[in-house]
Amino acid sequence: MSSVTKGVILVGGPSKGTRMRPLTLDRAKPLLPIAGKPMVWHPLAALAKVPGLSEIILIGFYEDNVMAPFVKESQREFPNIRISYLREYRSLGTAGGLYHFRDSVLRPPVPQHIFICNIDICSSFPFAEMLELHNKHRGVGTILGVKVKKETATRYGCIVSDPETSQVLHYVEKPESWISNTVNGGVYMFDVSLFDEIKVAMDLKATRAQNDPLVQLDENLQLEQDVIAPLAAQRKIYVLESNDFWKQIKTAASAVTANALYLKDYSKIRPDLLSKGANITGPVFIDDSAVIDPTAKVGPNVAIGAGVTVGEGARIANAILLENSLIDKHTVVLNSIIGSDCRLGQWARVDGEPEPETAVKGQISVSVLASEVWVAPETHIRSCIVLPNKSLGKSAANQVLL
Structure with a gap:
């Protein structure tokens, strides 16, 4: 009898994704299109390829009606896998939500293995390799x-492991000083005994709450600090070290970087999603309903959403164009995200700088236009964050335009 596997994607909620604003002012972060697909679609599509996987559960605290259209569309795309969304009554943390819905995860067919993914990860999601190592x-x-680079390692959960056995010897979430260049990639595989481990963490928290009035007794638990760190101390967890692409998606600038990584990956796993043409420099995704003038030059690393119009002589590169926007004649868009229903006039230019390796506080790299922004003809917007419903009649640089 083959083993049963289920997948869980932790999608967070509306109080998360604040660093993605203004893009998340009018849409949930998991539904933000990257490489032409909602952010949450990428781990879901990877999970759908796992042999024996019977169900994928999204857990978060967005309203049900926010996630329902995506769940319905995904069920249509992956008809052999049950796909559902479970809403937390409030934010319960990466382990608290799992434990709260343990009965739903463990309902028949009872899984032997459970994959768990954070939403803000761009990765190749090497589930098959993880399953092989786990077995x-x-x-x-x-x-x-x-x-990751030594200078950035302390921003993540750091892992020290035995190079021969892959057993995790030490795990520290965001340590004060450097301990390892190998960090937590936000993708996990567990046996069902995971819920026993979360129960232990829950009981420990209850004991602390009895002895310390400052500890709040609730269901909020973090997978990283409350479960993985103790498992590492007990030598019960292992690590699959991957050299494939990986990116944390925390900001709009990182979404542009992730867009390029996923588009490049499409050439290997989903070439049918990429567009070709005389004036297209790949990799490029163009929605079937978009209208691109044949004289416009598009690419590389461009994703163009539904209903977008790109006029003659326009130039688009390293950019995400969301639905129903108009890029008029001879307009340039580089290193930018153009929100839905924007209008960029003739000879306008919206550009920015590539995402820096280390973010500098107060410095804007990628330009981001929220929804329904109008840019006047011959106006230059460089490295700006523009809030919704703005009309820009003069050029600006390195500003947040309210």
Whole structure:
């Protein structure tokens, strides 16, 4: 009898994604299009390829009606897998939400393995390799480990492991000083005994609450600090170190970087999603309903959404264009995100700088136009954040335009 596997995607809620504003002012972060598909679609599509996977559960605290259209469309695209969304009554943390809905995760067919993904990850999602390693070591869990530069490692959960056995020896979430270049990639695989481990963490929190009035007794638990760190101390968790692409999606600038990574990956796994043409420099995704003038030059690393119009002589590169926007004649868009229903006049220019390796506080790199922004002809917007419903009649640089 083949083993049953289920997937869980932790999608967060409306109090999250604040660093993605203004893009998340009028849409949920998991539904923000990256490489032409909602952010949450990428891990879901990867999970759908796992042999024996029977169900994918999205857990978060967005209203049901926010996620329902995506769930319905995904069910249509992946008819052999049950897909559902479970809404937390409030934010319960990465482990608290899992434990709150444990009965739903464990309903028949009862899974032997559970994949868990954070929403804000751009990755190749090497689930098959994780399953292979997990079946060899038979610990409680396997965590995806990725290499980052030493200067940035302390921003993540850092992993020290045995290079021969892949057993995690030490795990610290955002340490004060450097301990390892291998960090938590936000993708996990666990046996069902995970819920026993979360119960232990819940009981420990209850004990602390009895002894310390400053500890709040609730269901809020973090997978990283409350579960993975103790498992590492007990030598019960292992790491699959991947050299494939990986990116955390926390800001609008990182969404442009992730867009390029996913588009490049399409050439290997989904070439049918990429557009070709005389004036297209790949990789480029163009929605079927978009209208692109044949003289416009598009690419590389461009995703164009539904109902977008790009006029003659326009130039688009390293950009995301959301639905129903108009890019008029001879307009240039570089290193930018153009929100839905925007209008860019003739000979206008919206550009920015590529995402820096290390963000500088107060410095804007990628230009971001929220929904329904109008840019006058011959106006230059560089490295600006523009809030919704703005009319821009003069050029601006390195500003937040309210």
